[in-house]
Amino acid sequence: MKIKSFFSRCAAAPHIVWSVLFIVAPLLFVLYYALTDANGAFTLDNLFALSDYGETFFLSISLSLIATVICILVGYPMAYFISRAKPSRQPLLLMAALVPMWINLLIRTFSMMAILDDGGLINTLLGTNFHIVGTKGAVIFGMVYDFLPYMILPIYTVISKMDKRVLEAASDLGCNHFEVLTRVVLPLSRSGIISGVTMVFVPSISTFYISQKLGGGTFELIGDTIERQFANPLTYNVGAAISLVMMVLILISMAIMNKFADPDAEGGMLP
Amino acid sequence: MKIASKVYMGLVYLLLYAPILVIAVFSFNQGDSTSVMDGFSFRWYAELFRKPDLFEALKNSLLLALSSALLATVIGTLAAVGLARMRKKWLKSSVNAVTNIPMMNPEIVTGISMMLLFVFISNRVLGNIEVNLGFFTLLIAHVTFNLPYVILSVSPKLRQLDKFLPEAAQDLGCPPLKSFFLVELPNIMSGVVSGFIMAFTLSLDDFVISLFNGGDNFTTLPVLIYNYTKKPVKPDIYALFTIIVITILLLLVLSNLASSRDEKKKARAKK
Amino acid sequence: MNKIIELRGISKSFDGELVLDNISLDIKDKEFVTLLGPSGCGKTTTLRLIGGFEKADEGEIFFDGKEISELPPYKRNVNTVFQKYALFPHLNVFENIAFGLRLARVPNDEVTARVHEMLALVSLKGFEKKNVNLLSGGQQQRVAIARALVNKPRVLLLDEPLGALDLKLRKDMQAELKKIQQATGITFIYVTHDQEEALSMSDTVVVMQNGKIQQIGSPTDIYNEPENAFVADFIGESNILDGVMLSDCRVRFAGHTFECVDGGFSKNEPVDVVVRPEDIDVVHPENGMLRCTVTSVTFKGVHWEIIVDVDGFKWMIQTTDYVAEGANIGIYIEPDAIHIMKKSEFSGQFGDYSTFSQEMDELSNPNPEDEEEADGEDEN
Numbered sequence: 001m002k003i004k005s006f007f008s009r010c011a012a013a014p015h016i017v018w019s020v021l022f023i024v025a026p027l028l029f030v031l032y033y034a035l036t037d038a039n040g041a042f043t044l045d046n047l048f049a050l051s052d053y054g055e056t057f058f059l060s061i062s063l064s065l066i067a068t069v070i071c072i073l074v075g076y077p078m079a080y081f082i083s084r085a086k087p088s089r090q091p092l093l094l095m096a097a098l099v100p101m102w103i104n105l106l107i108r109t110f111s112m113m114a115i116l117d118d119g120g121l122i123n124t125l126l127g128t129n130f131h132i133v134g135t136k137g138a139v140i141f142g143m144v145y146d147f148l149p150y151m152i153l154p155i156y157t158v159i160s161k162m163d164k165r166v167l168e169a170a171s172d173l174g175c176n177h178f179e180v181l182t183r184v185v186l187p188l189s190r191s192g193i194i195s196g197v198t199m200v201f202v203p204s205i206s207t208f209y210i211s212q213k214l215g216g217g218t219f220e221l222i223g224d225t226i227e228r229q230f231a232n233p234l235t236y237n238v239g240a241a242i243s244l245v246m247m248v249l250i251l252i253s254m255a256i257m258n259k260f261a262d263p264d265a266e267g268g269m270l271p
Numbered sequence: 272m273k274i275a276s277k278v279y280m281g282l283v284y285l286l287l288y289a290p291i292l293v294i295a296v297f298s299f300n301q302g303d304s305t306s307v308m309d310g311f312s313f314r315w316y317a318e319l320f321r322k323p324d325l326f327e328a329l330k331n332s333l334l335l336a337l338s339s340a341l342l343a344t345v346i347g348t349l350a351a352v353g354l355a356r357m358r359k360k361w362l363k364s365s366v367n368a369v370t371n372i373p374m375m376n377p378e379i380v381t382g383i384s385m386m387l388l389f390v391f392i393s394n395r396v397l398g399n400i401e402v403n404l405g406f407f408t409l410l411i412a413h414v415t416f417n418l419p420y421v422i423l424s425v426s427p428k429l430r431q432l433d434k435f436l437p438e439a440a441q442d443l444g445c446p447p448l449k450s451f452f453l454v455e456l457p458n459i460m461s462g463v464v465s466g467f468i469m470a471f472t473l474s475l476d477d478f479v480i481s482l483f484n485g486g487d488n489f490t491t492l493p494v495l496i497y498n499y500t501k502k503p504v505k506p507d508i509y510a511l512f513t514i515i516v517i518t519i520l521l522l523l524v525l526s527n528l529a530s531s532r533d534e535k536k537k538a539r540a541k542k
Numbered sequence: 543m544n545k546i547i548e549l550r551g552i553s554k555s556f557d558g559e560l561v562l563d564n565i566s567l568d569i570k571d572k573e574f575v576t577l578l579g580p581s582g583c584g585k586t587t588t589l590r591l592i593g594g595f596e597k598a599d600e601g602e603i604f605f606d607g608k609e610i611s612e613l614p615p616y617k618r619n620v621n622t623v624f625q626k627y628a629l630f631p632h633l634n635v636f637e638n639i640a641f642g643l644r645l646a647r648v649p650n651d652e653v654t655a656r657v658h659e660m661l662a663l664v665s666l667k668g669f670e671k672k673n674v675n676l677l678s679g680g681q682q683q684r685v686a687i688a689r690a691l692v693n694k695p696r697v698l699l700l701d702e703p704l705g706a707l708d709l710k711l712r713k714d715m716q717a718e719l720k721k722i723q724q725a726t727g728i729t730f731i732y733v734t735h736d737q738e739e740a741l742s743m744s745d746t747v748v749v750m751q752n753g754k755i756q757q758i759g760s761p762t763d764i765y766n767e768p769e770n771a772f773v774a775d776f777i778g779e780s781n782i783l784d785g786v787m788l789s790d791c792r793v794r795f796a797g798h799t800f801e802c803v804d805g806g807f808s809k810n811e812p813v814d815v816v817v818r819p820e821d822i823d824v825v826h827p828e829n830g831m832l833r834c835t836v837t838s839v840t841f842k843g844v845h846w847e848i849i850v851d852v853d854g855f856k857w858m859i860q861t862t863d864y865v866a867e868g869a870n871i872g873i874y875i876e877p878d879a880i881h882i883m884k885k886s887e888f889s890g891q892f893g894d895y896s897t898f899s900q901e902m903d904e905l906s907n908p909n910p911e912d913e914e915e916a917d918g919e920d921e922n
Contacts, residue, residue, distance in 0.1 A: 005447030012353025026384035206377030443642035
C-alpha cells in the first residue's frame with residue numbers, strides 16, 4: 001500500500017461521525033417512532049392508521065405527477081430553444097430561466113397567490129370573479145411555477161453537451177429538423193429528463209406550503225398532513241409512519257426511474 | 272420556427288417573472304389593497320423598518336447561514352479529501368450514499384427526522400431536561416443538509432488535481448499536513464469557495480427544515496415570513512419580498528460579472 | 543567509489559501479487575543508473591521505495607550506510623522528478639523551484655540566487671514569472687528537474703521523465719540530462735522502458751523483469767553479454783537459438799557446429815545461443831555456414847532488414863547489401879559474434895522471428911497513456 005499519512009486517514013472521520021449521528025440516526029428514529037406508540041411501546045397501529053390517508057396519498061401523487069408532466073412539456077422546449085440560441089446569448093437566457101431558483105419558494109408561491117387570488121390581479125384585470133385559489137388546478141399551477149427551473153436546467157445541460165456532429169450526421173442521413181429532434185435529441189436527453197423529473201416530483205409530492213396557500217385549505221396533501229401531525233407531540237408517531245411511507249414510495253419510484261436512466265450520462269443534478 | 276420559438280420563450284419568461292413583478296409593483300401601493308393601485312408611495316417600506324422582529328430574524332438567518340456554511344465547508348472539504356484517498360471501495364460508496372440522503376430525501380422528511388432525534392434526546396435521554404430547539408439544533412440541521420453540496424463541489428476539483436502533487440510536496444521536504452495547506456488547498460480553493468457560497472445560500476433560503484428544528488426564541492427570516500403569510504397580508508410583506516428579490520438579483524449580477532471578468536483575465540493570460 | 547544506496551532483500555506485493563521478489567542492489571555514488579524493463583516489471587516500485595512513497599514488506603534500504611526504511615519521504619535526502627512532472631499549478635516557475643528551499647527556511651537572497659542558478663542550468667532564464675500550466679512539455683520537464691536539483695539532493699530519482707515528450711525533444715533532453723548529471727555529480731536513478739534511452743545515458747543498467755533483477759552491467763556488457771534470453775531479447779534485436787555446448791569454444795546449433803569464444807560450460811550442456819542480426823554476414827550459398835531462403839525484406843534506411851528461413855527457424859539479419867525476396871543465400875557468423883547463455887526461465891520464449899509483426903505490436907506500445915494506467919493499477 002501507498003503510505004498514507006495520519007491526516008489523510010482521518011480527514012473523512014468528522015464527516016462520517018456527523019453523518020451517522022445526524023443522517024442515519026434520525027432516519028432510524030423515524031422508523032422507531034413509526035413503530036411505537038406515545039409511550040414508546042411497540043405497535044403497528046400507526047401503520048394501520050395510514051388507511052385513513054389513502055385518499056391524501058392518492059391526491060398528492062396525482063397532482064405531483066400532473067405537475068411533473070406539465071413541467072416536462074413546458075420545460076423541454078424551453079431548454080431546447082435555449083440550447084439552439086446563439087452561444088454568446090445562451091448563458092444569459094439560461095440564467096434568466098434559473099433566477100427564480102434563487103428566490104425563496106415562499107416568495108414565489110405567495111406572489112403566485114397574489115395573481116390568482118379572488119381579489120387578485122387576474123380577476124381585477126378581467127373584472128371577473130373566478131375562484132382559482134382553492135382548486136386543485138391552482139396547486140398544480142403553483143407546483144409548475146415553483147419547480148419549472150429544476151426541469152429546464154438538467155435538460156439544457158444534457159442537450160448542450162450533446163455532440164453536435166451526431167445531429168449533423170442525422171440531418172446528413174435525411175432527417176428534417178423535427179425528425180432530428182424526435183429521433184436523436186429526445187432519446188439522447190433521457191438522462192436530463194429523468195433527473196429533472198426527480199427534481200420536480202420529490203419537492204412537489206412533499207410540499208405543504210403550495211397546497212396551504214394555493215389550495216386555500218380546502219384539501220390536504222401528504223406534506224400538510226405530516227406538518228399537522230408534527231405540530232402536536234401526541235401525533236408524532238402517526239406523522240413518522242406517514243413520512244416513512246412517503247420516503248419508501250419516493251425511494252421506489254426513484255429506483256424505477258434510475259432503471260430507465262442511462263448509467264453513463266450525467267444528468268446535471270446541481271445548479 | 273424562429274419566431275415561434277422566441278414567442279414561446281417570451282411566454283415562459285413572462286410566466287416566471289410576472290408574479291414577482293406584480294408583487295414589486297404593489298409594494299409601492301399607497302393603499303392597503305394588494306390588487307388595486309391607489310397611487311405610489313414608500314409607505315410600506317417605511318412600515319417594514321418599524322418591525323423589530325424582522326431585523327432580529329434577518330440577523331438570525333445571517334448568523335445561522337454563516338456559521339453553518341463555515342462548519343459544513345470545513346467538515347465537507349476534509350471529507351472530500353478523505354474520500355478521494357479512501358481505498359476501501361465499500362466504505363467509500365456507503366459514505367457517499369449516506370451523504371447524499373439529505374439531497375435526495377424530501378426536505379420535510381429530513382426536517383422531521385432530525386426533530387425526532389432532538390425530541391428523543393431531550394425527553395428520553397436527558398430525562399426531560401428541555402433541549403430548546405433553537406440555534407444549536409438549527410446549526411446541526413443546516414450543516415447536515417449543506418454537507419453533500421460542499422462535498423459535491425470540492426470533489427471534482429480534487430479529481431482534476433494531479434494525484435502526485437502531495438507526493439511531490441513531501442519529496443521536497445513537506446510533511447503531509449503542511450502539504451495539504453501549501454499544495455492541495457490552494458488548488459481546490461475555487462471548489463471550496465463555491466461550496467461555501469452554495470451552503471450559505473441554501474441555509475439562508477431554507478424554511479422547511481428550519482420550521483421543524485427551530486424554536487420561538489430563534490426564528491429565521493423564512494420561518495418568520497411563513498408565519499406572516501399564515502394571516503391575511505398587507506403590502507408591507509410585498510415590500511419585504513421586493514427588497515429580498517432585488518438583493519438576490521444584485522448578488523447574482525455581481526457574481527456573474529466577477530466570474531466573467533475572471534474568465535477574461537484567464538483568457539488574456541493564455542494569450 | 544562508495545555505495546550511496548543499498549537495497550537488501552526487498553520484497554513487495556500489492557493485493558497479494560508479488561511485484562518485487564527479494565531484490566538486492568547497490569548503487570554507487572555519482573553514478574547514472576537506469577532501471578530498465580517492460581511495464582509492470584517492478585522498476586517504478588523500486589524507485590518509489592527509494593523515494594519513500596511505498597514501504598517494503600521485507601528487506602532494508604540503506605542511504606549512505608544508514609538505514610532509512612522507515613523514514614518518510616520528506617526526511618530523505620533524495621528528490622524525485624515525477625512522470626508527469628507534478629508541478630504545483632498555483633505557483634509560478636520561480637516559486638515551484640523555490641518550494642523545497644522555502645520549506646528548509648533558506649534565507650531569501652540565497653533562494654533567489656540558487657533558483658537563478660538552476661534556471662540557467664536548465665536553460666530557462668527569464669521564465670521566473672511564467673505560469674507553469676502554460677509551459678510546453680519540455681519546459682515543464684526542465685522546471686521539474688530544476689525543482690528537484692535545487693535542493694542539492696545526494697540522489698535524484700527520475701520516473702520515466704521523458705515519456706510524455708515527442709521523439710525529437712526526447713533525444714535532446716537525454717543529452718541534456720546526461721550533461722546535467724555530469725556537471726552536478728549527483729547520483730541519478732532513472733526509470734525507463736526505453737532500451738535505447740537506457741543504453742545511451744547510463745553508466746550502469748539494471749534490467750528487471752517479473753520483480754527480479756535480470757542483469758546489472760554497463761550498457762556494452764548488457765548488449766554484448768546478455769545474461770539470459772529475456773535480456774537478449776529486450777535489449778536490441780536478437781536471434782536466440784537452442785544449442786548444445788560440445789566443449790569450450792565449440793557449440794552446435796541450427797544443425798551446424800560453430801566456433802565461439804565462450805567456455806566454462808559442462809560437456810554437452812544445453813544452452814541458449816544469441817546472434818545479433820547485425821553480426822551476420824550474407825555470403826554466397828556455397829561459402830555459407832548455413833543455407834537459407836529470404837522470406838521478407840524491409841528497407842530501414844541505413845540497412846536492410848531481412849528475415850530468412852533456416853530449416854523452419856526464422857532469423858533476422860541486418861545487412862547493407864540488398865538481397866531479393868525468395869533468394870537463396872548463405873550466412874556466415876564470426877566466432878566472437880556468437881554469445882552463449884545458460885538456460886533460464888525465459889528460454890524458448892523469445893528469439894524466433896516467424897511471428898515478427900505481431901511481436902512488434904506487443905513491444906511497441908502506441909499509447910503510453912495505457913501503459914501508465916496499467917502501471918498505476920498494479921503498482922499503487
